[in-house]
Amino acid sequence: MSIRSITSRAGHRADIRPSLAHDHSQCIRMALSQAERVCAAEGARLTPLRHRVLELVWASHRPLGAYDLLDQLSKEGHKPAPPTIYRALDFLLEHKLIHRLATLNAYLGCSHPGEAHGGFFLICQDCGTVEEVRDPLPLSAAVEKLAGQARFQVSQSVLEVTGRCQACQS
Numbered sequence: 001m002s003i004r005s006i007t008s009r010a011g012h013r014a015d016i017r018p019s020l021a022h023d024h025s026q027c028i029r030m031a032l033s034q035a036e037r038v039c040a041a042e043g044a045r046l047t048p049l050r051h052r053v054l055e056l057v058w059a060s061h062r063p064l065g066a067y068d069l070l071d072q073l074s075k076e077g078h079k080p081a082p083p084t085i086y087r088a089l090d091f092l093l094e095h096k097l098i099h100r101l102a103t104l105n106a107y108l109g110c111s112h113p114g115e116a117h118g119g120f121f122l123i124c125q126d127c128g129t130v131e132e133v134r135d136p137l138p139l140s141a142a143v144e145k146l147a148g149q150a151r152f153q154v155s156q157s158v159l160e161v162t163g164r165c166q167a168c169q170s
C-alpha cells in the first residue's frame with residue numbers, strides 16, 4: 001500500500017468535525033496505524049514511549065501541553081524526564097505526525113500525517129477543541145504572495161484562528 005492512498009484516507013477521516021459527536025476511538029486507531037506506516041516508510045522507529053506519547057496527544061481533539069503529558073505518564077508509572085518527553089515530541093513533529101500550536105504552547109495530532117500541508121487551525125475558545133482544516137493551499141499561497149510583496153521570505157506559516165466551534169454555538 002502506498003503512502004499516498006493512506007494519506008488520502010486520512011484526509012477523508014479529517015472531514016469529521018471534531019467538535020461533533022463521533023467515535024473517537026476510530027480517530028485514535030487510524031492515527032496510530034498511520035503513524036506506524038509513516039515511520040516504517042521513513043525507516044524511523046516508533047518506540048513504545050513515542051507511541052504512547054502520540055496516543056496521549058490523540059486522546060482528544062484538544063491540544064495537550066508537554067507538562068500534561070508528563071503528568072499522565074507519571075500516573076502510569078513512567079518517570080520520564082522533561083527532555084525525554086521533548087525528544088519524543090520532536091520526533092513526532094519531525095515525522096509530521098503532530099503539530100505544535102504556538103498560541104497554546106500545546107500539541108495536536110495531525111489528521112493527515114505524512115502529507116505536505118500548510119497548517120490552518122480553528123481553535124474553539126469555549127471547549128478547547130481544535131480542528132485542522134484540510135487543503136489550506138489557496139490560503140498558504142495568499143500568505144506567501146502577501147509576504148513576497150513585503151519582500152519577506154516565509155519559512156513556515158501556521159495559521160491559528162480562535163473562535164467558537166459549531167457545538168459551542170448552540
Ligand SMILES: [Zn+2]
Nearest residue numbers: 018023024027
Ligand atoms: Zn476524534
Ligand SMILES: [Zn+2]
Nearest residue numbers: 110111112132
Ligand atoms: Zn496536519
Ligand SMILES: [Zn+2]
Nearest residue numbers: 124127165168
Ligand atoms: Zn467548542
